[in-house]
Amino acid sequence: MPTMHQYANLRAKLTVAACFFLGTFAVLEIVGRILLAPPPPNSFPGLSPNEIAHDELLWHHQPGFDDGGEDGPINNLGFRGPEISQTKSPGQFRILSLGESSSYGTGVGWQETYAYVLEKKINTQEHDVQVINAGVRAWSTLQSARFLELKIDELQPDLVLVYHEVNDFLPTSHRGINLHGSGMNDVEVMALYKSRRWFRWIIQNSRFVAGIRLIIARARASTIARITAEFRKQDVLSQPINTYFNIHRAQNNKKPWLSNPNPIVRLPTPLREKALQSLINTAQSRGVQIIFLHPSYRISRPHRCVMTRIARAQKIPLLEMDDVIYSHAARTGRHKAEYFIFGDKVHPNQLGHAVMGKGIADFLLKNNLIHPQPPTGTRGPAATTLPG
Known part of the structure; x- marks a missing residue:
């Protein structure tokens, strides 16, 4: 048995070691502040007025933020739009629309978003449909994947829409809140x-x-x-490397493959693939249908990527939003740029949202994807497969 004297010696040695470590770190910190340049600023360091920090999701909407403009309204459940009940009505078909600022509706009113247009198109006497706009500005695929894991049991969606791409390619310094210069995915x-x-x-x-x-x-x-x-x-x-510039023309009339060679982005390709798989696993563990909406941006070009590959391999329904917009443009004599906010490289305008909402509605109805799921009690536990 160690004696009291031996315990005292051990405590003394640990104290000396701790002091040495702290002293060394303090010296390195002082030298670092003298010799190292300050970290570069983040490209978008703060939160939007309707957002709050969140330990699990990094940031999320502030519930009950009452603003009828671009920043709202945010209902008491934290979604853009009017107040809704967390519990579904009997026989109601609930669609959870996940995504980023395009889904949220940057630059348009909440009643102009494609989620709202979609609900109005399919909520008829034949279908009692509710669409929840769960898009959050600047979210990556990973954040939506984690959100679905946290909220799928509470919200009990029957169908999940996923609209994500460009934010995954942003530099790590984009919204690296409290992490100047970031460098962390x-x-x-x-x-x-x-x-x-x-x-x-x-x-x-x-x-x-x-x-x-x-x-x-x-x-x-x-x-x-x-x-x-x-x-x-x-x-x-x-x-902010425009990944779409890396797209080259493919042979045999195939859409070109979109690669992202830069690893210091918010979600490098391997992590993006894991986040997409997490979305699939979480939805399917509940018997919930999931649909990928392959985004269309003003700067994007038709392409194949990790999302399209996973959808094809696992038979996940996928709607090419570029096809929806190009088809409407061909019928009406418009150019793609007319569907996006003037001077904006990413966000659709009111026309863009209207066309996208109708395109999604037509896709769901054509493929008979509007049908109620089994009662809540028949569903299993949520999967937890986030990359880490």
């Missing part, structure tokens, strides 16, 4: 927010730790990101 940031508060505080505030983190991130940057940063005389961490 969304999986890493989510893990950080689940860690102990003291550890999170060090990661967020230490200049030395930030310097090491950013050095490692810069070393991982792709060649195209380095070339672009050098040309623009900017930090490689903040380069």
Whole structure:
């Protein structure tokens, strides 16, 4: 048995070791603040007026935010639109529309979003349909995947729509809240927010730790990101590379393959694939139909990618939103740019939302995808397959 004297010696040694560690770290921190340049600013560092920080989702809507403009209204469940009951009405078919700012409806009123248009198109005497607009500005596929895991039991959707792509390709410095310059993908940031508060505080505030983190991130940057940063005389961490420019014409009339060679983005391709798979697993574990809406942006071009590959391999219904817009444009003599907010590279305008909402409604009805699911009690536990 150790004696009291031995215990005292052990405590003394541990105290000396702790003091040495803290002293060394303090010296490194001082040197870092003197020699290391400050981290580059984030491209979009803060939250929108209707958003609040969230430990599981990074950020989410502030329930009950009453604003009839672009920032609302946000109902008491945290979704854009009027108040709704969390419990479905008997016989009601509930659609949960997941996505980013295009789904949320940046630049248009809530009654102009494709979710609202979709509900009006299919909510008839034959179908009692409710569409919940769960889109959140700047969300990645991972955030929607985690949201579905957290909320699928409460909301009990019968069908889930997924509209995600461009935010996954954004630099890690986009909305790296409290992480200047970021350098961490969304999986890493989510893990950080689940860690102990003291550890999170060090990661967020230490200049030395930030310097090491950013050095490692810069070393991982792709060649195209380095070339672009050098040309623009900017930090490689903040380069918003337009991934769609990498699309090349494919042979045999196939759509070209979209690759994302830059690993310092919010969701590199392997993590994006895992997040999409998580969405599928969570929905299917509940017997809920999931449908991929392959996004259309003003800057995008028709292509194949991880989303289309997974959909084809696993027989997940997929609607090409580019096809919906191009088809309407061909019939009406319009150009693609006319479906998007003037000067905006991503967000559809009122016409774009109207066409998209009708296109989704036609797709669901044509493929007989509007039908109630079994009672709540017959569904199993939610899957937990998020990348990490």
